[in-house]
Amino acid sequence: MTTSTGGHDLDALYQEIILDHYKNPHHAGLRDPYEAEVHHVNPTCGDEVTLRVHLTDGPDGPVVQDVSYDAVGCSISQASTSVMADLVIGKPVEEALAIHQDFLTLMQGKGQVVPDEDVLEDGIAFAGVAKFPARVKCALLSWMAWKDATANVMEESA
Amino acid sequence: MEGLLPDLEVVRKDFPILSRTLAGGQPLVYLDSANTSQKPQCVIDRMVDHLEHHNANVARAMHQLGAEASEAFEEARDTVASFIGAPSRDEVIFTKNASEALNLVANTLAWAEGDWSSRVGSLGAGDEVLITEMEHHSNIVPWQLLTQRTGATLRWFGLTDGGELDLSDLDSLITERTRVVSLTWVSNMLGTVNPVAEIARRAHEVGALVVVDASQAVPQMPVDVVASGADVLVFTGHKCVGPTGIGVLWGRREVLDQLPPFLGGGEMIETVRMEGSTYAGIPHKFEAGTPPIVEAVGLGAALEYLRDLGMDRVAAHEQAITRYALDGLATVPGLRVMGPTDPAVERGGAISFELDGVHPHDIAQVLDSRGVAVRAGHHCARPAHARFGVQSSTRMSSYLYTTPQEIDALVEALEYTRSYFRLGQ
Numbered sequence: 176m177t178t179s180t181g182g183h184d185l186d187a188l189y190q191e192i193i194l195d196h197y198k199n200p201h202h203a204g205l206r207d208p209y210e211a212e213v214h215h216v217n218p219t220c221g222d223e224v225t226l227r228v229h230l231t232d233g234p235d236g237p238v239v240q241d242v243s244y245d246a247v248g249c250s251i252s253q254a255s256t257s258v259m260a261d262l263v264i265g266k267p268v269e270e271a272l273a274i275h276q277d278f279l280t281l282m283q284g285k286g287q288v289v290p291d292e293d294v295l296e297d298g299i300a301f302a303g304v305a306k307f308p309a310r311v312k313c314a315l316l317s318w319m320a321w322k323d324a325t326a327n328v329m330e331e332s333a
Numbered sequence: 334m335e336g337l338l339p340d341l342e343v344v345r346k347d348f349p350i351l352s353r354t355l356a357g358g359q360p361l362v363y364l365d366s367a368n369t370s371q372k373p374q375c376v377i378d379r380m381v382d383h384l385e386h387h388n389a390n391v392a393r394a395m396h397q398l399g400a401e402a403s404e405a406f407e408e409a410r411d412t413v414a415s416f417i418g419a420p421s422r423d424e425v426i427f428t429k430n431a432s433e434a435l436n437l438v439a440n441t442l443a444w445a446e447g448d449w450s451s452r453v454g455s456l457g458a459g460d461e462v463l464i465t466e467m468e469h470h471s472n473i474v475p476w477q478l479l480t481q482r483t484g485a486t487l488r489w490f491g492l493t494d495g496g497e498l499d500l501s502d503l504d505s506l507i508t509e510r511t512r513v514v515s516l517t518w519v520s521n522m523l524g525t526v527n528p529v530a531e532i533a534r535r536a537h538e539v540g541a542l543v544v545v546d547a548s549q550a551v552p553q554m555p556v557d558v559v560a561s562g563a564d565v566l567v568f569t570g571h572k573c574v575g576p577t578g579i580g581v582l583w584g585r586r587e588v589l590d591q592l593p594p595f596l597g598g599g600e601m602i603e604t605v606r607m608e609g610s611t612y613a614g615i616p617h618k619f620e621a622g623t624p625p626i627v628e629a630v631g632l633g634a635a636l637e638y639l640r641d642l643g644m645d646r647v648a649a650h651e652q653a654i655t656r657y658a659l660d661g662l663a664t665v666p667g668l669r670v671m672g673p674t675d676p677a678v679e680r681g682g683a684i685s686f687e688l689d690g691v692h693p694h695d696i697a698q699v700l701d702s703r704g705v706a707v708r709a710g711h712h713c714a715r716p717a718h719a720r721f722g723v724q725s726s727t728r729m730s731s732y733l734y735t736t737p738q739e740i741d742a743l744v745e746a747l748e749y750t751r752s753y754f755r756l757g758q
């Protein structure tokens with residue numbers, strides 16, 4: 176499909192998995208019930224996400240029951256939101272936060288970090304994004320929103 | 334093609350960066366000049382020469398180098414004054430950029446006193462500041478701050494679907510309450526050229542101060558500050574083939590004399606006593622501290638370069654390339670241009686557009702992989718984007734060195750983008 180070196184890099188960025196999530200985002204839309212809603216913006220490009228989290232009590236602490244969102248943005252930010260929702264929904268908050276940390280490490284690794292597929296699943300497709308500094312913020316927008324919203328709920332209940 | 338600069342290939346050779354290649358050996362197709370323009374060798378050389386041979390502080394060094402540096406700096410002021418038709422060189426204030434110039438005006442107005450009988454006065458509840466929905470954030474936020482701090486009200490002209498100022502409610506917007514009208518001459522997003530002289534005339538009928546943001550006008554068209562009708566006009570050096578770090582605030586002497594000082598410090602004073610100080614006259618009153626000296630010298634060289642090319646010719650080139658670009662973009666399926674597209678309407682060289690099914694970020698990324706540099710985002714004009722119901726757009730912006738072949742490369746790269754994201758015909 177591609178012809179130039181530039182195009183080769185492009186394929187590293189736009190993995191099939193990313194384009195699939197972009198075209199068919201999982202868990203999209205805002206849903207009830209929820210305990211916290213946040214709105215995050217990427218001020219340089221104007222991408223925005225409104226995100227809600229719904230936590231319930233589990234045997235070993237709170238569990239991410241649902242993450243719902245309304246997002247406008249590029250393929251990277253949209254796909255990342257979809258993958259994030261897939262990864263954290265149903266997990267204990269503590270485990271979800273660890274996944275968040277792994278994704279953050281991957282994104283900040285300048286392309287040097289080898290992702291663990293068992294933890295990040297479709298999230299490993301974003302390894303290429305880490306080589307495009309201008310796009311890292313796109314990939315992190317909704318992850319940061321989720322962490323913020325989750326922290327809000329945890330604080331309220333503490 | 335009619336209107337192009339006669340020696341375009343020669344002109345391009347003046348800009349060393351235009352011959353560099355990018356990753357994968359791709360030639361550079363630079364279509365982001367509304368963001369910042371490239372610099373000709375003569376500007377680079379003049380700055381290097383100044384640093385190599387004439388460097389000293391200005392106005393306060395009593396030695397030969399000091400005299401040379403001061404002379405070079407003040408010569409740049411003369412060049413600016415003559416380039417924009419300023420009645421007096423003292424009316425030309427050097428700032429860091431257009432943003433600082435606009436903030437200078439908005440801030441000093443917050444402290445100004447007087448009754449507005451000669452277009453400066455104190456602001457308070459009941460007074461209005463009028464801007465437009467197509468402003469760059471630099472011409473929105475300072476006025477928001479000013480009106481919030483003084484209790485005055487901020488109002489604005491809306492936009493038509495075609496991307497022009499909606500002047501239908503002009504009479505209800507410009508009233509006895511209007512104290513300041515601040516607007517852009519040429520939009521950095523839509524490319525619209527606003528009827529500044531006409532709006533200035535109406536604003537002056539009610540005694541309002543007229544501020545014109547000429548950041549996109551000075552690079553592209555002949556600008557005469559007096560004919561523009563502005564009381565204050567600002568622009569930024571880096572968009573008119575000059576360096577970054579230097580901007581210009583021109584103001585009518587009567588207005589600048591009435592505005593209180595902005596920053597306090599060296600060079601802006603007459604005498605300083607511990608109990609209080611008196612201030613220098615313009616331009617020094619507004620130039621506290623060591624100014625951007627080599628940047629001013631570079632700007633002088635840049636404006637000389639533009640003067641020698643001829644701003645009429647630069648404007649004709651921009652018009653021709655913009656027309657060609659609009660025609661080319663119209664052939665791309667699913668592409669919608671925001672802003673004037675009617676060939677009969679004069680417009681600037683910034684063309685912002687949407688492409689169905691692909692986000693501007695992704696478009697810019699694919700174009701970049703083919704060496705085509707454009708801007709994606711809201712271009713510091715979020716309200717104008719909101720007006721058109723979009724979060725962001727892709728913007729191509731040409732300049733005096735842009736060739737029709739580069740526009741062809743853009744159009745081709747957009748077709749490639751569509752196929753990359755698997756969009757049908």
Ligand SMILES: Cc1ncc(COP(=O)(O)O)c(C=O)c1O
Pocket residue numbers: 367368430431432433469471472517519520521546548549569713
């Ligand atoms: C219309 C307009 N006004 C103001 C500015 C601000 O210029 P600067 O960032 O150099 O202050 C720009 C440039 O981005 C512009 O296009």
